Amino acid sequence: MVYLWSVLSFGSLTTALAALLMVAERYLVSYGICKLDINAGEKPLEVEGGRTLLSTLYENEIFIPSACGGKGTCGHCKITVTSGGGPVLPTETPYLSRKEIRSNVRLACQVKIREDIYVRIPEELLNIRMFASTVESVSELTHDIKEIRLRLDEPAELSHRPGQYVQIQAPSSNEPVFRAYSISSPVYEPNKVELVVKLVPGGVASTYLHSLKTGDTVHFTGPYGEFRLNEDPSVEIVCVGGGCGMAPMKNIIYTIYDKWPDRSCWLFFGCRTTDDIFYLERFEELAKKHPNFHVVYALSEQLGPDERWEGETGFIHLSVDKYLETGVKRQAFLCGPPPMIEAVTRVLDEKGIPSDDIFYDEF
Ligand code: FES
Structure with a gap:
């Protein structure tokens, strides 16, 4: 007990000293x-x-x-x-x-x-700019995910690559607060930035974004991000994600089918329950127009008594394993929580995709 008290007191003392030094440096040292x-x-x-x-x-x-x-x-x-x-x-x-x-x-x-x-x-x-934009629409995709579409005011256009992100400035009385959000709108809409935002309890930026209404002003910087889509149309694209990991994948998929209508692409999207499903109908429509686009949604939790679902079940890496054949030249983009990324990476590795062709965004 005495030992515990000593440790706690020493810890508090060093924290207080560090805080004191910070304050002293801020106000006394020039x-x-x-x-x-x-x-x-x-x-x-x-x-x-x-x-x-x-x-x-x-x-x-x-x-x-x-x-x-x-x-x-x-x-x-x-x-x-x-x-x-x-x-x-x-x-x-x-x-x-x-x-x-x-x-x-x-x-x-x-x-x-x-x-x-x-x-x-x-x-x-050095070329990254600050943008001013206006909220054009806000749509509820699930109980905790919203789609927010911004119309750019100044500068009026943003040129970006699929998979890139912006940093939204949330209101703050002290230092500016920025948080990263992937651009979900395709590159052929240069005067729009669409975001898919999950509400994080206590999250400064997601709370701000979920409170926005049509006509509000939003500032952000961008675009950021290293991902480069393989421009060889014979390379199959595989997108795997869950939740708001949908954002960069939606951008990649719509950008691909605007440029290469026959390109082969898979979307694997993991949801817990039917309440977490969004954009499925939209992607099924796209798949009707582009037969080489394949959409697989999977539910990881057991169906409730009132739920109806005829699609895949289980964690999403199981669907990836089930549908993808080996020996195809591919580039993969994964976006989701670390355990999902790890499990999917293992499957893709077994399918023969070199690690240099697997890109991921963990959140
Ligand atoms: S901004 Fe420096 S580590 Fe996040």
Whole structure:
């Protein structure tokens, strides 16, 4: 008991000291004006020291991916700091490989500007813009998932690749809060951004997005994301997901059938119960027009007494295993919770898809 008290007291003391140091640094220490050099003189800035690299870049309209809003929990805000970033912090190491640490990759949300700092940022990220948009429609897809369609106002168009995402700005009285959402509208609708948003209890951004009404203004940055669809139409595309993992897959599927009407593509979508099913009729209509498009929905829970379902049952990786033959050249895109991604990846591996051709987005 005495030991437990000592541990607890020591823990509270170190937390209080850390908080005190943070407050002291914020209000008592002045680092003055520091040089922030981007890409060896391409974009030299003079900035006030003492803030994080991520928020300083944001103030200068350079929008680095930051799905967790700068909390140091997503690992998305990686950039190269060639000098002036100080030592790598313990909060960064879980997200950086040894190779990245050797190459001076850092988490921009964890690096504080305390002296002149030199960074390298890929050109693609320097082109990311802030968009203002208006809510065009809000539809309930299930009890906790909404489809939100935004019409772009300024800039009026967004050019993106299927599988990319935007970062929605949620209202906040302090630092700006951004959260990542995949674009579900196809690339041939450049003046629209559609989102599929699941309400997360206590989630700042999902609560905000679920409260939106037609005519409201929404700001976001983008587009972000590395995924590149294989442009060879003979390569079969396999999309596997569940819940709001539908968003990037819908974009990929509609984009494919606009460009390659005969391309072969599978959609495997896992739901718990019939209440979680959405877009099924829409995809069945698409499959009637494009015979090489195959749609498989599966329910993982037992049917209730009033539920009717003639489709697949069980976890979605079982359907993937059942329907896909081996020996076909494919590219796969998975979007869902880590256990689902792991199970599906194992099946795809057995079907002979090289790991380089399997892309995933965990949530
Ligand atoms: S913004 Fe998420 S880890 Fe830096």
